[in-house]
Amino acid sequence: MTANPVQAYGAWLAETPDAWPEAAWESAHRQFIDVIAVSVPGAVEPVTRHVFEAVQAWGDGPAAAIGAGRRLAAPWAALVNGTAAHALDFDDNFDPAKAHATAVLAPAILALAEQEEASGRACLDAYIAGLQILGRVGQGVNPVHRNRGWHATATVGAIGAAAACARLLKLDAEQAGFAVSMATSMAAGFMSQFGTMTKPIHAGLAAKSGIVAAELARAGITAGLATLDGPHGMNRLMVGPDYERLRDGLTHVEHGQNLRFETARVGDPLLILSSGFRVKRFPNCGSAHRAMDGLLALREHHGFSADEVEAIHVRAPVTHLANLMYTDPQDALEAKFSLEYGLAVVLLTGNCTLADFTDASANRAEVRALYARIHRHPVDKAEGEFPTEVEVALKDGRRLETAVPMPVGSLASPFTIDQVWAKYDGCVAGLLPVGDKAVLRAALADLPHLPEISPLMTPLVARFPS
8 A cells, every 4th residue: 555645546446346335336326317417408508509619620529419419529528518517506516525526527437438338337337436536635635725716626526537537448557546647737727717607617627637637548648646745736736835734733624624635545435425415406506505405494384485584694604605606696607606596586486496597587676686685694614513504584573593504415315216316307308309308217227237328328419409
């Protein structure tokens, strides 16, 4: 066993058998269902269409560009499909990495699997292994990396995608380590892009980078061994020159984020089981979900309407509120990163759906009129130390309160398989013909047993209506 994380991760990827617990296979399978579901409507979003327009002239290939009516070279298909997966912000979150994991991993794996004619089981195996490395790298740089403005979906995501692709290509330990190392040279993305078209492209860029890094390693390209934990490693460059002081001064650790790269027990615990995912109930930034869940629970239990509400007070970790930077959103993209918008919509309608994230919906007068009643109270504690507290003051003098430590869809309150498929049905409705919808659902259900994945990708390659 080596203390060098590049070498440790490469060896683990190459040498660990695919004898995962059944629960890990099942969890991976569910996340593929979820990400394909959100990718279908994401494929017709303007940002995804524009990405496809940009890359389509670069040549055809074996991999489906979802909803575009074309097949592209694997890296470009991953770029398009990763953008589609993240375009609606309806894809899952993964706490150890503070990243949207599946929107990066699945597009990279599926595009490469089409090229390599890999099986559904091989895709799920690559996902479990890649997720583990994505999580371990995330734990080595977070929470500071994310809190200082790096978008971990783009940065840590690229490294996790490289690990997944190395696993799918069955690279040896040295090559897999080089793939992980090279991906650090492709890891980039700032949270200052939130609320713009570039934010969802981060997932596509990370997916593309994972394929490129793994293919370069397979071709014989070598890379440095100090790119994660060295004098100029990711920890010191993308956490900060005060990395050691921060690491040694930690008094509270969440999600295993201890600013250390685990090398002695890379696969223990298996993060897909110990951490799970935050599968999204609503198609907006997950930092708003605890507050939205709390308000909905109060609304459903007490039966009040928006007209009866005098004020809503939200006490939440400062990092959550920092992610929700738009207090007066002007369009659908900004509305996805607005606490005020999410709360106003659920207060008015009792839900928050894809239909609420159009520019017209974001500017509804009845929604905007509620913003002044919503008050933020940042708390300087980590999310595990402080649940989101929601207090509703009614005009009749009553004050209703609740606290939400974890949102619906998390390990603490997971979706049932029926809820997973209900989300799928809601996402693909109106975009896939009935026949294609049934074929896709059958292929998704049978993913672990597919000898190769063309039955899954064929119904996705057709051009979807805008």
